[in-house]
Amino acid sequence: MEYSVVIPAAGQGKRMNAGKNKQWIELNGRPLIAHTLSVFEQDPWCREIILAVNRLEQAQFQELAENGRFQKIARIVEGGAERQHSVFEGLKAVQQTDLALIHDGARPFVERENIHELVLKANETGAAILAVPLKDTVKKATGGTVSETVDRASLWAVQTPQAFRLPIVLDAHRVAAEADFLGTDDASLVEKMNYPVSIVEGDYLNIKLTTVHDILFANAILAQREREKHDSSGTRL
Numbered sequence: 539m540e541y542s543v544v545i546p547a548a549g550q551g552k553r554m555n556a557g558k559n560k561q562w563i564e565l566n567g568r569p570l571i572a573h574t575l576s577v578f579e580q581d582p583w584c585r586e587i588i589l590a591v592n593r594l595e596q597a598q599f600q601e602l603a604e605n606g607r608f609q610k611i612a613r614i615v616e617g618g619a620e621r622q623h624s625v626f627e628g629l630k631a632v633q634q635t636d637l638a639l640i641h642d643g644a645r646p647f648v649e650r651e652n653i654h655e656l657v658l659k660a661n662e663t664g665a666a667i668l669a670v671p672l673k674d675t676v677k678k679a680t681g682g683t684v685s686e687t688v689d690r691a692s693l694w695a696v697q698t699p700q701a702f703r704l705p706i707v708l709d710a711h712r713v714a715a716e717a718d719f720l721g722t723d724d725a726s727l728v729e730k731m732n733y734p735v736s737i738v739e740g741d742y743l744n745i746k747l748t749t750v751h752d753i754l755f756a757n758a759i760l761a762q763r764e765r766e767k768h769d770s771s772g773t774r775l
């Protein structure tokens with residue numbers, strides 16, 4: 539089952555506080571974005587990768603595409619001020635397939651089996667997202683005082699990729715742009731169109747590198763994966 543993937547990588551990584559776009563942080567000697575790109579480069583279902591980048595970093599990403607031998611990068615488009623704008627630019631450049639995935643450049647650990655499960659679900663329903671059940675107890679508070687403990691039984695922590703039939707997600711982005719609506723993910727725009735979005739249970743290790751603490755977790759995940767490669771008897775997390 540084939541798909542195109544849009545990878546927004548045009549952020550500034552303000553919460554990471556690294557003084558540069560976090561896509562260039564090195565993990566095991568390779569930039570974070572190279573880890574993410576490799577997942578899709580190596581997935582036989584992926585037809586093309588569309589990267590959305592900051593105009594000032596276009597040359598750097600072009601060089602990475604060539605030197606990293608990422609042959610599936612079909613287009614590098616200019617991103618926008620917000621993630622949503624970057625994704626919209628990427629979606630407009632999709633050519634190869636009817637099924638579009640959107641995946642954060644800053645989520646390098648997504649596993650192929652989760653991607654495939656998601657793709658199959660989106661092919662069936664038109665819109666699907668990866669998510670994991672919330673593990674924490676969640677409370678609402680105003681002015682530092684708890685007002686409510688929320689029942690977590692129906693709460694999910696949402697990840698990427700998110701997968702949609704291309705016309706559905708393009709339409710949702712167009713309508714959101716016209717209404718000046720900004721969502722933190724793409725599914726929220728599709729939900730606004732009253733289109734049902736299916737959940738596919740993902741993996742807790744599919745983290746997004748957001749703050750500096752996530753670099754610790756990322757290195758631990760990479761070390762665990764190395765152990766698994768060399769020791770088939772090792773417990774898989």
Ligand SMILES: Nc1ccn([C@@H]2O[C@H](COP(=O)(O)OP(=O)(O)OP(=O)(O)O)[C@@H](O)[C@H]2O)c(=O)n1
Nearest residue numbers: 546547548549550551552553619620624643644
């Ligand atoms: N204008 C933007 C903002 C974000 N992104 C991308 O969207 C993904 C998820 O966003 P986030 O983790 O918020 O990244 P940043 O915007 O870089 O981080 P911050 O919000 O801390 O500045 C990242 O791969 C990021 O590069 C993008 O393409 N264009």
Ligand SMILES: C[C@](O)(CO)[C@H](O)COP(=O)(O)O
Nearest residue numbers: 642696697698722723724746
């Ligand atoms: C799209 C996303 O990764 C889903 O978890 C996320 O919403 C991106 O934005 P955030 O502001 O870092 O939550």
